[in-house]
Amino acid sequence: MPDSIVFYHNPRSRAAIVHWMLEEVGADYTVHPINFEKGDHKKPAFLAVNPMGKIPTIVVDGTVITEAPAIIAWLADAYPTAALAPAVGSLQRGSYYRWLFFGGSCIEPALADQLFARPQPDRKGALGWGSYNDVIDTIESALRPGPTCLARTSVPPISMSARN
């Protein structure tokens, strides 16, 4: 258990994800509000913590952790009684990492390209993260066996009735 977690927060940001996770694991933490209108996130005091000027950011016993999925993965590990991460080294842990990274590395940039109709400079019609359609197809394919199948891609289809 850490001695101190400082949580830089504004509910109108990805920090809401981390807020949820802090509550899920039952962590003790101090909220440091970030006022976007006042530009708190671009002031020297905060840039000294995270030079990206972005939240969520947490500081745990003096160590800075940024990037929402990184913070979530760390909290899941640090509070094992919450049982929110598969066992380290297990096959399920491979799927867990896969989808954690898929969010920021594929879904977000592909979604921004689609949302803003950004031109694709690459001759193959998509940048390295993949096309919007491929991202949607991949999520649909992974969810097809049932709502819990992201936990492991190779699990057999789950009958809805069998789950109740």
Add this chain to the structure above:
Amino acid sequence: MPDSIVFYHNPRSRAAIVHWMLEEVGADYTVHPINFEKGDHKKPAFLAVNPMGKIPTIVVDGTVITEAPAIIAWLADAYPTAALAPAVGSLQRGSYYRWLFFGGSCIEPALADQLFARPQPDRKGALGWGSYNDVIDTIESALRPGPTCLARTSVPPISMSARN
């Protein structure tokens, strides 16, 4: 130790990162070559494994793992004798996750924006991943204390002579 790792590979891709890691941890694995000229990565046989049609992809005892940092993080955990990941739940693990996610979620999309001079639709001049300049500043700031400082942002400056 897994019974079987199938590694979908082409050296002219991010799969080279995973190839390196497989060797670093001393894993036994089978290479399944992906020929880009023949479009192997967009053929049904491979799309059934990874609908993104992207490599690296590994299949471990029937479980699909994609996204280079996810594969690397899984291998580091699954082969602990290689000692390539900080202890689960430690502060160093927080920094480790931070920079693993920073690569695909910030560096890559910001770099593509800069490289291809992509227009920024957001009124603040940068999409959610941050601007190219912020990414570079953040990396420089994190590396300032010394070459090993990414291991933990809060460590004091390391003297080069003291390391030898």
